[in-house]
Amino acid sequence: MYEFPVFNDKNLDEKVKNVKAVIKKNEKTIKKLLKLENKSFENFALVLFELEEALNFAFQPISHLNGVANNKKTQKALKELLPLLSEYSTKLSQNAKVYQALKEIEQDGALDSEQAMALRLELHDFEMEGVALDKERKKRIAKINSKLSSLENDFSQNVLNDTNSFEIIIEDESILKEMPSVEKAQAQTQKDGKAVYRFTLHQPSFISFMTYAIDRNKREELYKAHVTRGVKNDELMTQILALRDEKAKILGFANFAELSIAHKSAPSVKNVEEFLSKLAQKGKPFAEKEFAELSAFAKKLGLDELFSFDLAYYSEKLRKELFDIDEEHLKNYFESSAVIEGMFLFIEKLFGISFKKAKTKTWNKKAEAYDLYENGEVIGRLYIDLEARKNKKGGAWMDNWTSGSITPKGLKRLPIAYITCNFAPSTKEAPSLLRHYDVETLFHEMGHALHHLLLKSKVCSVSGVNGVMWDVVEFPSQFLENFVYEKSVLKLFAKHYKTGEELSETEINKIIKARNFQAALGMMRQLEFGLFDMRIHKGALDAKSVQTVLDSVRDEISVLRPPAYNKFQNSFTHVFGGSYSAGYYSYKWAEVLSADAYMIFADTGVFDAELGSKMRHSVFSKGGGEDMNKLFEEFAGREAESGALLRLYGFDDK
Ligand SMILES: [Zn+2]
Known part of the structure; x- marks a missing residue:
């Protein structure tokens, strides 16, 4: 053993x-x-x-x-x-x-x-x-x-400190009358012996308040605190960009963007910018249409002009009206441990891998370890830690401890990965219940984890996610997240946590129908981040010039301008905290591959064994050892095309 x-x-x-x-x-x-x-x-x-x-x-x-x-x-x-x-x-x-x-x-x-x-x-x-x-x-x-x-x-620590240091206490319960009771219960606390509600800048607390609090001023207060995190980061930002630029020049590149692209799947900076701009051109009319629809809807409810801090609130209302989705009701069907089990079952069907809980220590009683088996043999270990808690960094991510490979002494070493998320914590009254969006996040991280865990390689430096080029690293993760919109996959785990009753066909259809709700607005935001990130790395910009670049990118892309106090760049840890610098475009770049691959499954059959095996062996079992575009070709028998991405978003009807 x-x-x-x-x-x-x-x-x-x-x-x-x-x-x-x-x-x-x-x-x-x-x-x-x-x-x-x-x-x-x-x-x-x-x-x-x-x-x-x-x-x-x-x-x-x-x-x-x-x-x-x-x-x-x-x-x-x-x-x-x-x-x-x-x-x-x-x-x-x-x-x-x-x-x-x-x-x-x-x-x-x-x-x-x-x-x-x-x-x-x-x-x-x-x-x-x-x-x-x-x-x-x-x-x-x-x-x-x-x-x-x-x-x-x-830079990242400043953001975390600011995230930790702000809270909003709500004494007037009527402000929260539209909030689902589970989320309200999670915010409930005591102040001077009185029951009050506490909201913070951490997820999911922040998004919960922005989506459901009816008091517009309070929403703006929390929003403002959120988008002004990292005020102290102006100077750091300037220094970071100057040093990156200096390094690039010493190494013979025109700028850091060029250096970053030198070893990526994308051919050039120009190529990336064109790719992003072209997608933006395709998406913008759809985004404008979506925004006009939201504005008209808000007007009907008495709001003359939409601001950034209104978006989540009115979008949720519109979504409810259009698709009649009741998140609170829906959450009862996505109990955390049932979702994990169902996800394992799905992976077993897709790739022939099974999971068993491992008896080993973790860092928190809410974190679990699982062993992966293939043909009765253990092939890797996965830690899963899903619930939000204080002192846990926000967001969701996958990380790896060991890489599956053969040591120089000829010994077998198995891979170990972690999935960390920040989902609603369990309480005495209820287990951790996920939004459908959380389920999608979990599948996404699982895609990363599987990419790391399924690889059989002799060389540790290219095993699993090691050595995979940054701009294709999101291919397996984005591929997997698509399946949470498949009826047959949802049916594997969407059951009421109290009664065991299955989520009805009607409800599942609503989820699928709602998938592309505001898809263009979402895509434009990603493109804005991607273009911004690429352009600020074309020189040694100071904080002021960074703002100028951001403004010009927004001129080109944004449908709604955020308020002038919005300093989102000061908390953009993806880019200033490290790894995604001049690489944020990767999400969209990889999505061309993931959307195309997924559409092949959607057209052929979700549990098609032959396709699953091809995917497992052509992509998930190959790490940094090979060119991802070639691997895609091996899987699909042709090059990837961006048409599938537009089809997935429903942008192909114009
Ligand atoms: Zn990812």
């Missing part, structure tokens, strides 16, 4: 010490490796990749705890380690001897395609750290990297 490592949330200090020890050990090993006479892929490159795996294994639990059980201690640990890690990886990537050795192994040939890709990716990392530069400029790159990693962390 395979033995997984046990997640331990104790002894943070020990963990920090351990990371430092691994860094030291790795540095020693690298020196030893360089002394080898006959360097080969197996005795040099693979061992080198393994050092990264070991470091991630030691560090990842700390960063995971910082996400799911954030406190002063985890913050301190991260603040202490991030510069060290960045220094270590920069030093390694700037090591010309290691680079030379890898290059010789590459030129030697005799590599399989996976090994070749792993080497190419590694060499690219070296080149991006300026391995070929003179000493002075190399030093500068190292300095920039370390500075950037701590500035980006500060």
Whole structure:
């Protein structure tokens, strides 16, 4: 029986010490490796990749705890380690001897395609750290990297602090008369012995208030607090962009956008901008129509002009009128654990993988671990932690602890992934009940997790999601989320949590019909983020110029201008906090692949075994080792086309 490592949330200090020890050990090993006479892929490159795996294994639990059980201690640990890690990886990537050795192994040939890709990716990392530069400029790159990693962390931490520090207390219950009782109950608290309602900037509290609170002034108050988070980030933003720009120029790129694209699936910055603009042109008339419909509806209810803080409120009312969907009623059919079970069943039907609860420790009693089985054999482990709580970072994400691969000693290592979400917590009275949108989020993250877990690779650096190009990483996740609009999939788990009664055909049809409600407005928002992100990375912009770029993108794309105090960019952690910088377009880029793949299933049959197996083996079992466009072609027998995306959104009738 395979033995997984046990997640331990104790002894943070020990963990920090351990990371430092691994860094030291790795540095020693690298020196030893360089002394080898006959360097080969197996005795040099693979061992080198393994050092990264070991470091991630030691560090990842700390960063995971910082996400799911954030406190002063985890913050301190991260603040202490991030510069060290960045220094270590920069030093390694700037090591010309290691680079030379890898290059010789590459030129030697005799590599399989996976090994070749792993080497190419590694060499690219070296080149991006300026391995070929003179000493002075190399030093500068190292300095920039370390500075950037701590500035980006500060940026995110400021946003989290501001998110934590604001609340709105509602004493007058009538303001919440339209709010579903479960959400109201979650907000209920005591103040001076009186029952009051507390709303915060965390999800789902924030969205709940914006959607249902009838007091417009109070809605604006909460909205304003939300879009002015990160006020202290102006200076950080300026510094981050300046450093990214400087780094790009030292490495011979015109700007950071060019650097970012250099190793992505998309061919060029220009190509990405054209792609986004073209989609925007297609979508804008539909978005304008949607907005006009909403405005007319609000007018009927006595509101002359819609502002940003009215959108969720009136949209929900309109949605109710158009589709007669009662979220509160619907939630009873999406009980968290039933959804998880149903999702597992769906995956079993699609890919032939089954799940069993694992008996192991987690960091919270609400977090569970599951083992994946294929043909009776365990193939990976997945942690699922869905409920929102204080000190948990907002949003939903997938992360990985280990990568499925063969160690240099020839031992099998199985992959471990985490899914973290922020869904409505369970209470004494009721279990955690999800909105349909939450179910979609869960499937999305499950797509990422499966991509990581289903891969059988020998080389850890291209196993699972490792090494997958950023702009196609959302392909498996977006592919999977589509299935929550399939009747046969919903029927697997949509049952009333008290009575076990199945969700009726009529209700399911409403969900499917409502799918494209305001789809164009949603798409335009994504395109706005994508274009904004790409354009601010074309130079060393200060906070003021960032605003100018944002304004000009909004001129081109927005249907509704937010109020002037809206500083959404100051809390745009995707881009200023790190990984999605000059890469936010990836969501839409990957959606061309995911929509196309999904439509093939929708047209052929959701549980078509042959298709499922093709998808599992062509896409989900291939990680960073191969070009995703080729993998798509292998699956579909042709190149991906953006027509499917427009068809999915219902934009093809014009
Ligand atoms: Zn994703």
